[in-house]
Amino acid sequence: MRSYRLTVPAVALLSFASFASAAPAVADGGDADRSFTIEDPRITESSGLAASRAHPGIYWTHNDSDDGPYVFAVDSRTGKTVATITMKGVGEPRDVEAISLGPDGNLYVGDIGDNLDGSWNHVWIYRFPEPKELRDATVRATQFDVKYADGPRNAEALMVHPKTGRVYIASKKEGGGGLYEGPAKLTAGADNVFRRVGEVPWVTDGAFSPDGKELVLRSYFSARGYAFANGRLGKDYPVESPLLPQSESVTYTADGSALMYGSEGERSSVERVDLKNGGGGGSDRPGGKSPSSAGAGGAADGDGSPVKGTTLTGVAVLAGIGLLLFLGRRRRKD
Secondary structure (H helix, E strand, O other): OOOOOOOOOHHHHHHHHHHHOOOOOOOOOOOOOOOEEOOOOOOOOOOEEEEOOOOOOEEEEEOOOOOOOEEEEEEOOOOOEEEEEEEEOOOOOOOOOEEEEOOOOEEEEEEOOOOOOOOOOOEEEEEEEOOOOOOOEEEEOEEEEEEEOOOOOOEEEEEEOOOOOOEEEEEOOOOOEEEEEOOOOOOOOOEEEEEEEEEEOOOOEEEEOOOOOEEEEEOOOOEEEEEEEOOEEEEEEEEOOOOOOOEEEEEEOOOOOEEEEEEOOOOOEEEEEEOOOOOOEOOEOHHHOOOOOOOOOOOEOOOOOEOOOOOHHHHHHHHHHHHHHHHHHHHOOO
16 A cells, blocks of 8 residues: 555554554564564655565565556565565566565456545456576566456455465455455456455455465554365454554465564664464464454454553553554555
């Protein structure tokens, strides 16, 4: 989502800072895959995140709107950009919101946002091989046209299943969206129709576990996990997530031991949250949570108690800030 500057009362910011300090502890995770700050001044709207499998500790990201066909490789050990990839052979990106690494070794970039609330009759996915060497390069990408079977949608979450290679998109709408499944194989030069296969909350990004058995979807203030089998959502459960100024992205670490949560803004942070039981899927739920009937806000743990680090007062403050940000965006929609 495109960022918009909005003045928030100082008291709200102070309340937010106090609440954020009570958020769940984040582990460093050794030399690589630690929490880090994106240092590149060109990256001001990091809207998607994908852990490299070819280069340990490297995370692929991109800006949101109005930046061009660029993807950046950022080293989690230093926060510095170690490669800038320029995609050629694609149109001018419109609203790039997500990035995911497929089992074929390709990076999939989702130009799937729609700041006009679903008025574009198609969106795009760009695909190119993950570079073997980390250096600035121009690569030829394949462009795929995407349409939804039930009409245009605004979306920010694109996930490639790590086993089947199938692409999924989670649409975004106040009150909840849908999970859309793409064709078994994307085709260039033709419409790739995505069909609704499940209902999901309002989300800003998502990621499959490395074994493909779990899907995590995040929003501004929470995250939820879903069992995933045969291309369909199973039981859902709350997932521990940090509180960030503008929560936009999530990915598993390459080994599945943690989730990495990103945010937008200059020198934005990427926060690591360890999975208590090692991650990977099945009964090994992210954050050690078991499936529960907690609501989409994710404010309860698997036993019905509040998620560690959250308070009702803090949630109220964040909800107020979220409302102010939303109103600011509504005033400046394209």
